[in-house]
Amino acid sequence: MKIVLSFFLITFYTLGIAQDDLLGELEKSEKLTSEFTTATFKGTRLINGQTIETKSKGELEFIFAHRFGKVSDGIYELFGLDQAFVRLGLEYGLTDRLGVGFGRNSVDKTMDGYLRYKLLRQQSGAKSFPVSITGFGNMAVRTSPRKQDADFDITLEDRIAYTSQLLIARKFSSSFSLQLMPTFLHKNTVDGSIETNDQFALGIGGRIKVSRSIALTSEYYYRINVPESNPYYNSLGFGIDIETGGHVFQLVMSNAQGLTERAFLTETTSDFFAGEIHFGFNVTRTFQLKRQERGN
Numbered sequence: 556m557k558i559v560l561s562f563f564l565i566t567f568y569t570l571g572i573a574q575d576d577l578l579g580e581l582e583k584s585e586k587l588t589s590e591f592t593t594a595t596f597k598g599t600r601l602i603n604g605q606t607i608e609t610k611s612k613g614e615l616e617f618i619f620a621h622r623f624g625k626v627s628d629g630i631y632e633l634f635g636l637d638q639a640f641v642r643l644g645l646e647y648g649l650t651d652r653l654g655v656g657f658g659r660n661s662v663d664k665t666m667d668g669y670l671r672y673k674l675l676r677q678q679s680g681a682k683s684f685p686v687s688i689t690g691f692g693n694m695a696v697r698t699s700p701r702k703q704d705a706d707f708d709i710t711l712e713d714r715i716a717y718t719s720q721l722l723i724a725r726k727f728s729s730s731f732s733l734q735l736m737p738t739f740l741h742k743n744t745v746d747g748s749i750e751t752n753d754q755f756a757l758g759i760g761g762r763i764k765v766s767r768s769i770a771l772t773s774e775y776y777y778r779i780n781v782p783e784s785n786p787y788y789n790s791l792g793f794g795i796d797i798e799t800g801g802h803v804f805q806l807v808m809s810n811a812q813g814l815t816e817r818a819f820l821t822e823t824t825s826d827f828f829a830g831e832i833h834f835g836f837n838v839t840r841t842f843q844l845k846r847q848e849r850g851n
Contacts, residue, residue, distance in 0.1 A: 589680035595687060595726040596734075598803045598839050599646060599654075599671075601760045602774045602792035603811050603819045604736060607689040607724040609673050610648030613845025618644040618658065622812045622835035625825060635834060642814035647844075662813040669693040677725060686725045693718040695817045713744035718816040730764040738776070740820055748784060754821055755779040762796070770796040772805070776820055790819045791827045794837075805837040 596606040599616065610616055624638030632638065644658025644667075652673040659666050675688040697714045717740070724734035736758030745752055760774030772794040778787075792809030810827035811819035825831035 589678045589682045592677035592679070592687065592726050595677070595724050595732045596762055596772075597770060597796050597798055598805070598837075600805065600837050600839070601734065601762070601772055602794050602805075602807050602809055603790060603814060604758060604760065604774055604776070604816070605671065605689075605691050605720065605722055606734060606760075607673065607687045607722045609652055609654045609671055609689065610646055610841070612648050612650050613843060614648045615842045615844050616646045616656075617840045617842070618642070618646065618656075619838045620644070620814045620835070621837075622807075622809070622814065622833045624812075624833065625830075626832045626834060627830040640812055640814070658815075660814045660818065662815075662818050663697045664699040665695050665697050665813075665815050665818065667693055667695040667815045686723050689722040689724075691718075691720040691722055693816050695815045697817070709744075716740065716742045716817040718820070720816075732762045734758075734760045736760065736774075736776070738816075738820065740816060742817070742821070749782060749786060750821070751780060751782065753780075756820055768798040772796055778821070786824070787821060788823045788826050790823050801841055803837075803839045807835050807837065808832050809835070 596608050599606055599608050599610070600618070600620075620642040622640045624632055624635035626634045628635055640661050642658050642660040644656060646654050646656035648654050654671045655669070656671075657666070657668040669692060671689055671691045673687065673689045675684060675686070677687045678684050695716050695718070696711070697716070700709075702709055719739045721737050722734060723736075724732060726732045738756040738758060740754045740756070742750070742752055742754070756776045756778045758774060758776040760772065762770050762772045764770040774790075774792050776790045778789055788810060790809065790811045792807055792811065794805050794807040797804045797806070810825040810831055810833065811823040812825070812833050813819045813822060825833065
């Protein structure tokens with residue numbers, strides 16, 4: 556009986572030590588893992604500008620953006636609803652971190668194409684990094700006015716503008732995200748009396764989630780090297796994001812009517828604080844064109 560009792564005591568003691576060792580290894584393993592932050596923003600657009608988000612590999616996003624006239628135009632223009640400017644666009648995820656897109660904005664009949672790449676991702680754990688950083692590059696071609704309607708000899712090169720951005724964002728909590736957008740924009744041809752070819756801006760934007768499917772957003776771009784004679788305004792906007800399944804519906808109010816970087820960064824003609832506000836919306840719909848591999 557003593558031998559049997561001793562056997563059980565030794566067995567349970569050995570199992571207890573083994574369990575402690577196993578739990579210790581699991582805790583150690585958990586400490587060594589890292590977790591990437593997801594859904595810093597709900598979509599690839601904040602208001603008019605971009606976010607750090609990229610589409611997953613094989614995803615195609617359709618983007619329909621709409622801006623009306625100025626609310627301050629009054630009842631005769633139905634508070635801007637009689638006027639409408641749109642941008643239709645597509646963005647495709649080549650990889651989980653690299654996307655390509657193009658679109659057409661009715662403002663100045665502008666065609667644009669771009670690339671975005673997520674350089675670094677916010678993560679916590681064994682290897683932590685405080686922010687996500689995405690590089691964004693855009694080329695826009697302004698096709699209006701037509702050559703025969705222009706007041707001067709205009710070439711294709713004259714119509715082109717380039718934009719480069721670093722989008723730097725941090726998700727502080729499940730409800731609050733903040734993003735900085737240092738921006739460089741080059742126009743091949745400008746009116747030298749009011750603009751320079753190379754223009755710099757610093758943007759700041761954020762998102763506050765108020766419910767499971769609704770968030771408040773805002774963004775502001777401060778232009779840095781602006782001549783005193785420049786007639787344009789800094790772009791400012793506020794929005795409400797509503798998630799409905801595969802759709803993201805954004806209601807926005809902004810002083811910018813153009814929907815490409817060239818237009819809203821350097822050619823915004825309305826003063827937000829004078830009531831020259833454009834109501835509008837962005838609608839995005841994502842389609843999965845390629846089956847995702849398990850484990851990705």
